[in-house]
Amino acid sequence: MCLAVPGKVVSLNDNGTGWVDYLGSQVLVNFSLLPGIKIGDWVIVHAGFAISRLDQKEARRTLKLFQELEKQS
Amino acid sequence: MPPSSANRSPFSDWRTRKTTNRLLQAIEAETRHLSASLKLMEVCGTHTMTLHRSGLKPLLREAGIEMISGPGCPVCITPDYYHEAMIDLLSSRDNILACTFGDMTRVPTRKGSLQTIVPKQGSQIKIVYSPEEAMEEARNHPEKEVIFFGAGFETTIPAITFTIKKACQERLKNYSLMAAFWLIPPALKAIVESRELAINGFIYPGHVSAIIGEKPYAFIAEEYHLPGAIAGFEPADVLLGVLSVVKQIRSGQPRVANEYQRVVQPEGNVQALALMDKYLTKEAAIWRGLGVIPDSGLRLKPEYSDFDATKRFSLQLQPHRVKKTACRCGEVLKGLVGPAGCPLFGRNCRPDSPQGPCMVSYEGACLIEYKFSGAKHHG
Ligand code: SF4
Numbered sequence: 281m282c283l284a285v286p287g288k289v290v291s292l293n294d295n296g297t298g299w300v301d302y303l304g305s306q307v308l309v310n311f312s313l314l315p316g317i318k319i320g321d322w323v324i325v326h327a328g329f330a331i332s333r334l335d336q337k338e339a340r341r342t343l344k345l346f347q348e349l350e351k352q353s
Numbered sequence: 354m355p356p357s358s359a360n361r362s363p364f365s366d367w368r369t370r371k372t373t374n375r376l377l378q379a380i381e382a383e384t385r386h387l388s389a390s391l392k393l394m395e396v397c398g399t400h401t402m403t404l405h406r407s408g409l410k411p412l413l414r415e416a417g418i419e420m421i422s423g424p425g426c427p428v429c430i431t432p433d434y435y436h437e438a439m440i441d442l443l444s445s446r447d448n449i450l451a452c453t454f455g456d457m458t459r460v461p462t463r464k465g466s467l468q469t470i471v472p473k474q475g476s477q478i479k480i481v482y483s484p485e486e487a488m489e490e491a492r493n494h495p496e497k498e499v500i501f502f503g504a505g506f507e508t509t510i511p512a513i514t515f516t517i518k519k520a521c522q523e524r525l526k527n528y529s530l531m532a533a534f535w536l537i538p539p540a541l542k543a544i545v546e547s548r549e550l551a552i553n554g555f556i557y558p559g560h561v562s563a564i565i566g567e568k569p570y571a572f573i574a575e576e577y578h579l580p581g582a583i584a585g586f587e588p589a590d591v592l593l594g595v596l597s598v599v600k601q602i603r604s605g606q607p608r609v610a611n612e613y614q615r616v617v618q619p620e621g622n623v624q625a626l627a628l629m630d631k632y633l634t635k636e637a638a639i640w641r642g643l644g645v646i647p648d649s650g651l652r653l654k655p656e657y658s659d660f661d662a663t664k665r666f667s668l669q670l671q672p673h674r675v676k677k678t679a680c681r682c683g684e685v686l687k688g689l690v691g692p693a694g695c696p697l698f699g700r701n702c703r704p705d706s707p708q709g710p711c712m713v714s715y716e717g718a719c720l721i722e723y724k725f726s727g728a729k730h731h732g
Contacts, residue, residue, distance in 0.1 A: 283715075331564060332616045335614065338678065351370075
């Protein structure tokens with residue numbers, strides 16, 4: 281039940297909702313639990329609500345760590 | 354719209370064999386120096402799924418780490434009498450529209466499941482994906498009493514609580530909540546204190562942590578000297594969590610590591626926490642398998658009791674003497690036995706004829722093991 285998937289914000293409505301794209305399919309999401317969302321942000325969505333922002337810089341840092349691990353082998 | 358590469362999740366590359374192999378080697382390099390194998394609990398059912406789906410469980414075992422599933426499935430730990438109270442209400446009253454998440458409708462109880470019972474004329478059960486859909490039903494059907502029957506951990510609780518905030522604002526008179534809300538940190542404390550299982554460390558649930566942050570786990574390192582790491586849900590994420598825990602064990606310095614920093618802020622989701630704080634209050638709660646745990650449940654504060662379905666319909670949420678069945682869900686949820694240790698697993702109990710909630714929920718340890726272990730060919 282805590283499954284939550286990352287998607288990219290593609291549009292914002294003025295009632296605190298907006299559309300989030302998951303690999304091509306778009307879903308209406310409530311942003312009330314996550315103020316300050318901008319188009320282009322990546323968010324984690326659970327039960328119709330965005331619960332967290334996905335920090336791209338952090339994501340790239342972890343990805344780099346993995347790439348370094350791969351190089352070591 | 355077709356999938357466009359521009360919108361491809363930047364994390365799809367994290368599943369490569371090469372990455373997971375390197376991480377497994379790094380883990381093995383640490384465990385090599387330890388005298389016995391380690392028992393780590395992955396608290397969250399979604400982590401259990403990652404471990405099985407990616408085939409990491411046996412590989413970790415080879416590296417000296419036994420992964421044990423914990424109580425992290427809200428459908429599984431909600432006791433039967435919640436469902437039975439809802440079943441009684443639906444079968445005795447007109448004009449009830451009960452909304453819930455899909456898995457909840459299939460949990461077998463001695464009164465049947467929400468899916469198999471016949472509601473009184475004019476009443477019905479409806480599966481929703483978001484609690485907001487339930488509220489929409491209430492707006493569209495003022496003649497019905499709409500109840501959202503919601504089971505969830507900290508990940509789901511804010512979304513459900515948001516509908517109460519809205520219902521207050523809109524003065525919706527026909528919407529109420531039957532909450533089966535469970536808090537993870539008190540359950541972990543109960544597991545550690547019961548000492549039934551000697552756990553060496555925890556993989557903390559990533560999306561529960563997105564709401565609560567790092568601090569609520571601190572007592573596990575400080576008081577019980579057990580290490581832990583918050584982890585994401587890609588195979589490499591889980592391994593990174595395991596590696597961190599193993600390193601903490603070797604250094605003798607347990608802490609709460611955050612290996613899911615791209616999603617989990619140290620302080621959690623402040624907005625969501627404030628919402629919970631405003632509308633909900635803690636209480637002792639009874640978990641299937643784990644029993645009564647102090648401060649591990651949440652219910653609506655008295656000032657919002659108009660929206661509390663248990664009050665509005667005088668529902669009796671009392672544990673009853675359960676007829677003993679062979680289902681071992683309770684022990685599975687505590688990590689004391691694996692699903693295969695249950696005599697019904699794969700025989701009488703299968704996804705098409707579940708005998709307990711752990712075979713119903715897609716986060717249930719029994720269903721996951723059945724799906725990924727080839728138990729279909731069993732019994
Ligand atoms: S296999 Fe079925 S009966 Fe056995 S513990 Fe799991 S859910 Fe219960």
